[in-house]
Amino acid sequence: MKGTKQPWAHRLLGMVMVAGLVMGMALHAEAGAETTPRLVIGQGASTAEDGGAAALEAVERSRTGLGERPVSFVMVASSEGYDFNQVISGVRKGYGSGVKIWGLTSHKGVMTREGWQKGKGLSVMAFSSEHMAFGVGDAELDDPEAAARAACRMAVKDAGKSPDEKPAMILMTASFGEEERLVDEIDAFFGGGVKIFGGSSGDNNLSGEWRQFSSRGVHKKGVVLTLIYTDLKIGTMYGNGIGYVATGKRGTVTRAEGRVIYEIDGRPAGDVYNEWLGGTIAEKVKNGGSLMFEGILAPLTQTVTASDGTSYNLTIHAVELNKEDGSLTSLAVSKAGEEISILHGSSDAHFNRPPIVAIMGRTDGRIAPGEVAGTLFFCCACTHMVLEGRVGGFIPMVNRVLNNAPFLGAFTFGEQGFIPGLGNRHQNLINSMIVFGKY
Known part of the structure; x- marks a missing residue:
C-alpha cells in the first residue's frame, strides 16, 4: 500500500479548504468591532546545540511578534538530545523567572509556520494576555492515577484557582x-466536561529519549499538565479517522488485555488481521514481527456512536504480531x-490531513482567519514515517488556513483529545489542533 495514490484525498482537501474559506469570510463578517487583541502569541525557534543558548535564541526571535509584552506561559516543543534543565533555565532567563512552562520532545524535529525543523532544535510559543490564567502541574508516573491527581492539585494551586472551578481546557x-x-483520572478530578488535549512525548527511534518538562523540572517517565482558564475563543479538532476509508471487514474482540488483542471472533488476532490484509503478512504470522508500517496504512478501528448519533472511528495502531500466540500488540487499549x-x-x-484538521479546529471555535492568535498541533509520528521526503510539505497549506499565525507542532507517540458526545480519549494515528483566538 506504500505510495498508493488517492485522488479522493485531493478532492476532499479542495472541498474542505473552499468550505473553510467561505466559513472564514462568514465569521469575519459577523465579528465585532474589537480590534485590540486580548491575546498575543509570539513564536521563535533555534537549532543551537546548547540547550540554554537554543532557548534564549528562540525567546529572542519570539519578540518579533510580542514586542516587550510580558509573558506568563510558554509551550516548548523540542527534539531529543538537549539538557532540558538548561532549556528551562534559558526560557526563564528570557521571559522572567515566573514564567510557566509546558514542554515535550517531538519525533525527529519540530514544526513551525516557517516549516519542518528537522533534527536538533526547539521552538517556543509564548502567551501574553490579561484574559488567561495558567496552572502547571507535573508528577512522576510510578502510579498513573496518583500521578494524575497530584499533577491536577499542583496545577490548580499554581493557577490560584479552586478545584471546583473548571478550566476551559x-x-x-x-x-x-x-x-x-x-486521561480517565484527570477527567474524574474535574467531574468531566473539560477538554483534554495533548500528545505523548516522542523521540527519534523509540529508544526512550523522550522527555516531558515544566518550570519545576524534567521527567523521563512523567506527566505534565497545564490548566487554561479563559473566556477567549479556543477551537479544537481531534481528527480521528480523517483520511481513512472503511473496508467492511470487521469482527468482535473476544479476548484482550490492556493493549494486547489476543482473539478476534475466537481466533488468533494475527490470523484475522492477516486475512483482512489479503495474506500480505503471512510470514509474520509464522515468525512474528513488527507491524509498524502496516498498522499505519491499515489500522484497526473501533466504531463507536456518540450521544448525538454520530459515528466515529477510533483508530488503534497494531505494532507487533507475537509469534507465540498470534496476538497483536497495539498502542491503545482494547476490550473484549x-x-x-x-x-x-x-x-x-x-x-x-493537517490543513483539513486546521480548518475544522478554527471553525469549531468560530475564529475567523484574521483572528487566529496561534495554533498548537499534535501529529502522530506515524505521519512522519509514511511521508518520507514530504514531511512538512503541508505546512504552507496550514499557514494559509491559519492566516500565517504562530504555529507549533510536534510529532507524538499517541494523542489525547475530546470527541463531542464521547468525551476525552487517547488514540493513535491522530492529527489534532488547538486554535487560540485573539478575542
Missing part, C-alpha cells in the same frame, strides 16, 4: 504507555466485546 503530555489511565474493523489509508491522505 487542559493540555497534557506524558511518556507513552499509561495515557488512558491518566468491542466491535473492531480495519481501515485503509495512504501517504497522500496523511499529507492532506
